[in-house]
Every structure is written in structure tokens, then in C-alpha cells.
Amino acid sequence: MAPGPWSREQDGRFAAGVLGVLADNVLAQAVLAHRHPDMWAVTTELAFDFFAPPVEGQKLTASATVLVVDAGGGGSRGRIIDESGGAVADVTFWGRFVEGVPQAVVDQHRAPSLEVRPGSLAELLGLERDGDQMVLRERSELVNPLGMMHGGVLVPTLEQAAVELGARPEGMVTASMRINYLRPASGDILVAVRQIHRGRTFASAEATALRPDGKMAAWALLTFRSTGR
Numbered sequence: 001m002a003p004g005p006w007s008r009e010q011d012g013r014f015a016a017g018v019l020g021v022l023a024d025n026v027l028a029q030a031v032l033a034h035r036h037p038d039m040w041a042v043t044t045e046l047a048f049d050f051f052a053p054p055v056e057g058q059k060l061t062a063s064a065t066v067l068v069v070d071a072g073g074g075g076s077r078g079r080i081i082d083e084s085g086g087a088v089a090d091v092t093f094w095g096r097f098v099e100g101v102p103q104a105v106v107d108q109h110r111a112p113s114l115e116v117r118p119g120s121l122a123e124l125l126g127l128e129r130d131g132d133q134m135v136l137r138e139r140s141e142l143v144n145p146l147g148m149m150h151g152g153v154l155v156p157t158l159e160q161a162a163v164e165l166g167a168r169p170e171g172m173v174t175a176s177m178r179i180n181y182l183r184p185a186s187g188d189i190l191v192a193v194r195q196i197h198r199g200r201t202f203a204s205a206e207a208t209a210l211r212p213d214g215k216m217a218a219w220a221l222l223t224f225r226s227t228g229r
């Protein structure tokens with residue numbers, strides 16, 4: 001993946017959450033390699049530790065090793081590096097095996113790519129403010145081969161909702177994100193954010209993605225950290 005204008009926030013800073021699709025695809029593959037031929041997998045948890053923002057124009061590469069696999073699913077751990085081998089993020093993935101291989105996989109459907117469009121990150125995601133919440137409008141390119149919202153897309157969605165709704169204090173960066181995928185997400189997704197801590201040097205917030213039926217599809221804990229004194 002090559003970061004570009006689409007991966008920047010309004011103030012020009014790199015949006016760490018855009019690593020979500022790359023990480024989810026690569027770490028899921030490490031577990032999918034061990035699936036029963038009649039099964040597929042869905043992501044249940046992703047945990048990111050973000051290090052330095054990448055240098056623009058440099059390609060980012062994700063690698064993954066499987067941690068454990070059993071009949072129900074498995075976990076993998078991975079790292080995203082820049083062209084000089086510098087660590088950009090570490091990621092842990094957990095997924096569940098589900099019955100049936102999606103037809104889109106058999107037909108070699110391409111996973112959504114956050115590189116598919118020019119423009120800003122806000123335009124790419126199509127995240128809109130609605131009062132004290134944000135809305136992610138349903139779009140076909142945001143879904144995975146199973147027809148549900150791609151887990152990786154919810155990473156920048158929840159991060160940017162937290163940023164837009166003011167949960168990340170000035171001068172702080174997104175240091176980590178842990179996301180639980182509780183139910184398949186589809187339709188317009190409403191994102192609510194709650195500040196948990198707002199200190200001088202670090203802050204935390206939770207972000208929840210709600211489906212049109214009001215049920216929670218995903219829950220994330222975000223940590224922001226000051227890079228100054």
C-alpha cells in the first residue's frame with residue numbers, strides 16, 4: 001500500500017487507521033491458510049500499536065505469522081514496515097471460522113482498497129457528521145467477500161469519528177486501537193464516541209459502531225498520546 005493524499009487527515013497528518021484494510025487482509029490470510037476448505041473466516045478482534053507515521057510516497061508492506069489455529073478460528077500477529085524496514089505498526093488479529101466459502105471468493109472478487117479513489121480521506125470514507133455522532137453511508141466498495149462491511153474499513157471510520165468528534169486532544173497522535181467486531185455491520189452505520197480520559201500527556205476514548213437496527217456492530221478502545229513534553 002502506498003500512502004497518498006487519501007490517507008491524510010484534514011490537517012495533513014497521516015491517519016493511522018487507514019492501515020486497517022491492509023492489516024485485516026494480510027493477517028486474516030495467515031489464519032485463512034489453515035481453514036477447512038468448506039469454511040471462511042470473519043475478524044473478531046484487531047489490535048494496533050501505531051509507531052512512526054510513514055514517509056509519504058514510500059510503499060508499506062504488511063507481514064503476518066499465525067499464532068494459533070483450532071477448529072473454531074485462530075489468531076495471527078503482524079507488522080507493517082516502510083521501505084527502509086522501519087516499523088509503522090504492530091497488529092494482532094483474531095478471527096472465527098464460519099460455514100461456507102463466499103461466492104465472491106470463488107469468483108476472485110477483489111477486497112476493497114482504500115487506494116481506489118483520489119481525494120481526501122473524508123471523501124474516501126464518506127463519513128458525515130450527524131449532531132454529536134458520525135454516519136458512514138453504506139457503499140458497495142466497503143463490503144468484504146461475505147457481503148458485510150469489511151473489518152478494516154471500520155478502523156479508519158472509528159478513528160476518524162473520534163477525531164472529528166473532538167476526542168483526540170490537540171497535539172496528540174493515535175497510539176493504539178483495539179476493536180471488537182460483535183455483529184456483522186451493514187446499512188448506514190452510526191458512530192458514537194465517548195471520552196474516557198483526557199489527560200495532559202495521554203487520552204482515551206471508546207467508539208461504537210451501531211447498525212440501523214440499533215445493535216452494536218463494533219466497539220473500539222482508542223489511546224492517544226502526546227509526542228511532546
Ligand SMILES: CC(C)(COP(=O)(O)OP(=O)(O)OC[C@H]1O[C@@H](n2cnc3c(N)ncnc32)[C@H](O)[C@@H]1OP(=O)(O)O)[C@@H](O)C(=O)NCCC(=O)NCCSC(=O)Cc1ccccc1
Nearest residue numbers: 028041042043096144148149150151152181182183184185
Ligand atoms: C459470529 C461471530 C464471529 C461470533 O459470535 P459470538 O459473539 O460468539 O456470539 P453469537 O453467535 O451470539 O453472535 C453474536 C451476534 O452476531 C450475529 N451473527 C452471528 N453470525 C451471523 C451471521 N452469519 N450473519 C448475521 N449475523 C450473525 C448473531 O445473531 C448475534 O447477534 P444478536 O445478538 O442475535 O443480535 C460474531 O461475533 C460476528 O459475526 N461478528 C462480526 C464479524 C465481522 O463482521 N467482522 C468484520 C468482517 S470480516 C472481514 O472483513 C475480515 C476479512 C477480510 C477478508 C477475508 C477474511 C476476513
